[in-house]
Amino acid sequence: MAELLPVADAQARLFALGTPVGSEELSLRAAMGRWLAADVVAQRTQPFADLSAMDGYALRFADLPGPWRVVGESAAGHPFAGAIGEGEAVRIFTGAALPTGADTILVQEEAARVGGTLALAGEGPPRAGAHVRRKGLDFAAGETILSKGERLTPVRLALAGAAGLASVSVARRLRVAIAATGDELVATGSASDPAQLPETNGLMLAAMLATLPVDVIDLGILPDRLDALTAAFRAVEADVLVTTGGASVGDHDLVRPALTAAGAAMDFWKVALRPGKPMMAGQLGKTVVLGLPGNPVSAFVTAALFLKPLIAALSGASMPLPPTLTVALGAPLPANDRRQDYLRAARCDGRVVPAAAQDSSMLTTLASANCLVVRPPFAPAAEPGDLVEIISLA
Numbered sequence: 001m002a003e004l005l006p007v008a009d010a011q012a013r014l015f016a017l018g019t020p021v022g023s024e025e026l027s028l029r030a031a032m033g034r035w036l037a038a039d040v041v042a043q044r045t046q047p048f049a050d051l052s053a054m055d056g057y058a059l060r061f062a063d064l065p066g067p068w069r070v071v072g073e074s075a076a077g078h079p080f081a082g083a084i085g086e087g088e089a090v091r092i093f094t095g096a097a098l099p100t101g102a103d104t105i106l107v108q109e110e111a112a113r114v115g116g117t118l119a120l121a122g123e124g125p126p127r128a129g130a131h132v133r134r135k136g137l138d139f140a141a142g143e144t145i146l147s148k149g150e151r152l153t154p155v156r157l158a159l160a161g162a163a164g165l166a167s168v169s170v171a172r173r174l175r176v177a178i179a180a181t182g183d184e185l186v187a188t189g190s191a192s193d194p195a196q197l198p199e200t201n202g203l204m205l206a207a208m209l210a211t212l213p214v215d216v217i218d219l220g221i222l223p224d225r226l227d228a229l230t231a232a233f234r235a236v237e238a239d240v241l242v243t244t245g246g247a248s249v250g251d252h253d254l255v256r257p258a259l260t261a262a263g264a265a266m267d268f269w270k271v272a273l274r275p276g277k278p279m280m281a282g283q284l285g286k287t288v289v290l291g292l293p294g295n296p297v298s299a300f301v302t303a304a305l306f307l308k309p310l311i312a313a314l315s316g317a318s319m320p321l322p323p324t325l326t327v328a329l330g331a332p333l334p335a336n337d338r339r340q341d342y343l344r345a346a347r348c349d350g351r352v353v354p355a356a357a358q359d360s361s362m363l364t365t366l367a368s369a370n371c372l373v374v375r376p377p378f379a380p381a382a383e384p385g386d387l388v389e390i391i392s393l394a
Contacts, residue, residue: 149318245294
């Protein structure tokens, strides 16, 4: 196993450990947050015809400057039944279909109507085709409007519905088993000895996955015993097994040997990042194994960089990695060493300021952060105003 694997290499190797899960057909109302397993093709054209974008009058541009004789009305869902001829106009409302023969909208603010006669009343005549939404402006039947690997958002669901679909093919939900390890851990709210630590990683990871299409299997707190860990790992039936703690090299760090004893093939261990260097990944049968550090801050950062992207990759996401933004620094930073650093920071007023205290044990610092500043290996010292990459936590 390579020492201090670069972050990008570790991410690529992690994704390669699994294959995208199967698909299922879901109604649009049930598909929020899923990744598409197939392209979405429009079943209808939008708009279905040339429509008015404003309230006013539909007329022929060739008949300018008027006057016109108003011969009817067109409203959304109630089109004018007929065609307009020379010198004729139709009262029209937003979203209504243009009558046959009409090609321009005179908005009502620019019109003067007396009885059935219409005339110009604005500062100038409308341009040809003014305020007309052409047929197919948004999309046309047969057009691919959403691509396989895109995640369904409220607007994308609305788009699929507008295109005439009632259901879509999406990746099925993943089963993610989470296990915390350590004899010092107890359930939150039950610590009776100062040496006992409330187990928060399971809570935190489950919360991080709450908006993803996964079913969490809580394995609880596992003791620092090789036999107990091995038995628990052998019994796992999941797409992903996530462990926290026991990933380093101490006498009580038994996760890696227990995984090996359970039949796992470990792919890598130790990544060139801070925080979270003692991270590991492998395969246990068809289950992808991700061993995160027990330190809560390290567990959070590695989950953001590896666990959530892994779920996206196994769901067939076209872009599984978290996006980055370029932002100006609001405070100086020293030169970095060989590990890629992820500094807890706050972005405000167009600048980002890393927290003064970056100790990986400090949940208070992480709780106050809304982004991570990415410092590549051997990045030189940076000054206020210099541009840096960030990953948003909001």
